[in-house]
Amino acid sequence: MLPSPAEDPLPVPLLEREPELAAAIRAVDALCGPAPSGGLIIYRGEAGIGKTALLTEIRRRSAGRCTVLSGTGAETMTSVPFHVVRQLLLPALLSEPEDRLRRLFGDRFELTAPALALAPPTGPLADPQGVRDGLDRVVTRLAEQQHGKPLVVLVDDAHWADAESLTWLAAFAGRLPALPLLVVLAHRSDAYADPRTGPGPGNRPDARTEPAATLLRRLGDQARLTVTLSALTEEATTDLVRSALGHRTDAPFCRELWTVTGGNPYETVELLAQVRDRRIEPVADSAGRLRDLGASSRGDGLADRLEQLGSDATRFAWAAAVLGTDISPRVAARLAGMGRDTADDCAHRLREARVLTGTDPLEFTHPLVATAVYRAIPPAVRTALHGAAAWAVTDAGLGAAAASRHLLEVHPDDDPEVVAQLRDAAREHLAVGAPDAARRCLERALQEPPPPEAYAEVLYELGCAALLTSPDATVRHLRSALDLPGLASALRTDATCRLAQALAHSNQLRQASVAVATEAARTPPGPARTRLQAAHFMYESFRAAEDDPEGRSRRLADLADHLKGTDSAERALLSLRAFDAMLRGEDAAHVVDLCDRALLDGRPARGVGWTDTEWGFETPAMVGIAYAFTDRPDRARDLFEEAVRAYEISGWSGAHLAFAHTLLGLAHRRAGDLRQAETFLREGLRLADRVGTGLAVHWDAVCLLIDTLVARGRTAEARELADRYAFGPPWPSAMVMPDGPSVLGRLLLAEDRVREAVNELEAAGAALEARGRRNGTWAPWAYDLVRASLAAGDTDRATRAAALARAHAERFGTDTALGEALRCQALLAAPDEARTLLSRAVRHLEASPSRYEHAQAVYDHARALACPAELSRAAALATTCGADALTAQAEEALAHHR
Incomplete structure (x- = not known):
């Protein structure tokens, strides 16, 4: 007779998992050792293969020595942002007193705590990358403060983790080896195919912007161990059957049960439970009943x-x-x-x-x-239950975001209240750094659909929600919103500016310019029209090519030169005018005066600051860039350091922070501090790489870093960087800072690819001259064309380029431009005249902030004079600014004089 379930509960042993368990225990031992080391272990396998049982045993074995946090993905919760992260962290964080809790978060509490439901949001929009960085900080500090009981994090059913949690975990995994933290993660092996079938909420194709399969692969690439769990062998299944049903169970019965279940542990245990429930004798004659009985354990x-x-x-x-x-x-x-x-x-x-x-x-x-x-x-019942669940959650006061996962499953029914709930949920999602979740809510709201008078507003909100993640979707939704009636004037202006921003991010600067110009033409005079006109001037000036550059610059000068900077609109126009005048190589003193008027007491005024959204970060950035290229890198550095602080405080850890570091690198490069420049530029590039590929900030950071590496004499590194980021034609529709073709020509010249350098530099010069852009510090094509032409034996071309460079420098008037132009002319002069020209170049560059160019001029002058003292001075100057190759050249020349 079989024992009854009540008399003898069904045992669920962990069979044939000894190697997998041993690997985890070794990792726990290493974590608890004298030199704690963490990492990531991944167990994968089909549904029911025993992943959860394995994690449960790891938890049991770790509990005495470690602090264990755990979370589980769920098919019905994939649309809930930070669901898994909250499971992991809230039990540990809720027990902390508030002062310690705030210390754990540091200056990211206001940004990150709302994502964990620990505090209400403080603003309408949280940067997703900033939230992820805040989570990094919290978990890192938790791991470092677990004295004597290091942190073990268990994540089960990761294939059903919400996108926000899985994205964070995939990025954080790279830091695990350096932390006293072990993560053990389990997911289904077929998750790599990212199957989405059936009516489950987790099976919507749009449930994740980046599929779980991609994120799980990224995690797998970073794991110290990945194990695919196998089905139980016939022998193990027989042991399990006999431990449950008695040792006299017939072998044919055991074999048939193994065949029916395929060795799947869950199905095996479930089938054994049904055998016991029905008190089926485990003999050969009963084996034929197992297949039908097994089918009742799954699906239909x-x-x-x-x-x-x-x-x-x-x-x-x-x-x-x-x-x-x-x-x-x-x-x-x-x-x-x-x-x-x-x-x-x-x-x-x-x-x-x-x-x-x-x-x-x-x-x-x-x-x-x-x-x-x-x-x-049944589908109709399912929809009704989700609708009832949504209102139950709302009635419980849990908020629109909590109800939204149910509203997403309700069939559209022309219900304005559902639309309002979904719009509220989208706002809540955006405020905690979950734009994808907001997008899903607004897309569902459009299907309801909204009332006619609100339809355009929902499209506008959807476009804004997609701006951080999908510029193409933003363009589509905002264009649709602008084509419909119902947008108030202020929203139309904002929608147009955001549309242009998305087009610019998609490398469509001409279309961005046309969009704001068209809207400006239909907008009556006033602040809105001024904002649109300023945006039009900005996008035109950023374009690598435009139809009427001289006319645009003239109109901008007429509009801005007389302004005093009394409000945000005037300051924005002054910023644009200063930037354009700098590019054109107009009188540098006038450019600096325009920059000064665009600021308030030397800083961006309220309304046109680094984090103000109406005018955008480009407004103060253009002022700082204009300062940097008019021999005021000190003022540029102050502005860009403020930008970094503003973005770090606000949690803007994506492209904005990357651009701020890149700009700081620019300021240090123009000051001749090549080491600091390289440090900031590499950090800017690292931050940009986290955001995406081929962004405008990538082009700028790579261009400046190539220029800096060439200045330091590390040409091979510069080439490797250029190749890795495909720096060169085809160029983007937006200009590159500094002028990309000029920097590429400089790199080719440093590589002794003289003919290619001449061609690149000559083409760069022709394009810039056609646009009236004559700033030789921004675009040093003429200086390098002189050197390349001389190397190619073309003195006539070199002479023409040197004369043009001198004329532009005289007009611009900075000591850097004049000194560099004089150095070029010295290359073509007779020895006595060359020494005179170089002496003048040294004086100009000594008066400038450009320490690297000053060191070059001193070296050239020292060689012309054959003066050991000046060579020694050149070596010292080059060493100070980090120009290693120039230092070596000066020291080698000095050695020849000894």
């Missing part, structure tokens, strides 16, 4: 078995499946339309049937069970 068979428990139990199970995880029996009863006693009875029967476990909250016994129950719900 499980649904049929559920119906046998009665309609009340079925409805309660459906309600629980809609709620997903942490199931409240009270809420489930409300959704199922039953009283407390009936609900308690249903929960009891479902526990006995191994569908549910726990009391309050309830959980499904296995994700396979939850999926089967959810997919068994």
Whole structure:
């Protein structure tokens, strides 16, 4: 006779997992050792293969020595931002007193705590990268402060983790080896295919911008160990069967059970439980019943078995499946339309049937069970249950974002209240750094659809939500919004400016310029029109080519030169005018005066600051760039240091912070501090790489870094960088800072590719002259063309280029430009005249902030004089600014004089 389940509970041993478990225990030992080392371990396998059981055993083995945090992805929760991260961190953080909690977050509390539901948002828009950086800081500090009990983090069912949690984890994994932190993660092996079938909420194709498969692959690339769990062998299955049913179980019965389950541990245990429930004798004659019995454990068979428990139990199970995880029996009863006693009875029967476990909250016994129950719900009933769940969550005061995962599953029904709820949810998602979740809510709101008078506004909100993640979608939605009636004047202006911004981010500067110009033409005079006109001037000036550059510059000068900078609009126009005048090589003193008027007491005024969204960060950036190229890198540095501080405080850790570091690198490069320049430029490039590829900030950072490396004499590194980032034609539609073709020509010349350098530099000069851009510090093509032409034996071309460079320098008037032009002319002069020209160049460059160019001039002058003292001075100057190759040249020349 078989024992009854009550007399002898079914054992669930961990079979054939000794190597996998041993690997985890070794990792825990290393974590707890005298020199703690962490890392990432990944277990993957089919559903029911035993991943959860393995993680449970690792938790049990680690609990005495480590602090264990755990979280689980859920199919019905993939649309809930930071769901898994909250599971992981909240148990540890909620026990902390507020002062210690704030120390853990540091200056990122206001930005990151709302994502963890620890504090309300402080603003309408949180930068997703800034939130991820804040999570990095919190987890790092938690790991470092677990004295004697290092941190072990367990993540189960990672294939169903929400996109925000999985994206953070994939980025954070690279830091694990340096931290006293071990992450053990489990996911299904077929997750790499990212299958999305059936009606489950987690199976919508748009549930993640970046598919789970991609993120899991990235995690796998960083894991110290990845193990694919295998099915149980026939021998292990036989041991499991006999431990459950008795050692006299027939071998044919064991073999058939193994064949039916395929060695899947979950299906094996479930089938054994049903054998015991039905008191089937484990003999050869009973083996034929196993296949039908096994089918009842999954899919339609499980649904049929559920119906046998009665309609009340079925409805309660459906309600629980809609709620997903942490199931409240009270809420489930409300959704199922039953009283407390009936609900308690249903929960009891479902526990006995191994569908549910726990009391309050309830959980499904296995994700396979939850999926089967959810997919068994008739579509109309499922939709109704989600609708009821949404209002139950709302009535409980949990907010629109919490209700939105249910509203996403409700069929459109022309309900303005649903639209309002989804719009509120989108705002809540944006405020915690989850723009993808906001996008899903607004896309669903459009399907409802909104009332006609609100339709354009929802499109506008959708375009704004997609701006951080999908410029193409932003363009599509904002154009649609602008084509419809219903947008107020202020929203039309803002929508147009955001449309232009998205077009610019998509390398469509001409279209961006046309968009703001068209809207400006239909906007009556006033602040809105001025904003649009300023945007038009900006995008035109940023273009690598334009139709009427001289006319645009003239119109801008007429509009801005007389302004005093009394409000934001005037300051924006002055910034644009200063930038344009700098590019054109106009009188540098006038450029500096324009910059000064664009600021308030030397700093960006309120409304046109680094984080102000109406005019954009470009406004103060243009002032700083103009300062940098008019021999005021000190003022540029002050502005750009303020930019870095502003972005770090605000948590803007993406392209804005990358650009700020790049600009700081520019300021140091113009001051001749090549070491600091390289440091900031590499950091800017690193930050840009986290955001994407081929961005405008990539072009600028790479261009400046190539120029800096060439100045330091590291030509091979500069070439490797240029090749890695495809620096060269085809150039983007936006200009590169400094002039990209000029810097490419400089690199080619440093590589002794003289003919290619001449061609590149000559083409660069022709394009710039046609646009009236004559600043030789921004675009040093003429200086390098003189040297390249002489190397090619073309004195006439060199002479023409030197004369043009001198004329432009005289007009511009900075000591840097004049000194560099004189150095070039000295290359063509007779010895006596060359010494005179170089002496004048040294005086100009000594008066300039350009220490590197000053060191070059001193070296050239010292060689012309054959003066050891000046060579020694040149070597010292070159060493100070980090020009290693120039130092070596000066020291070698000095050695010849000894």
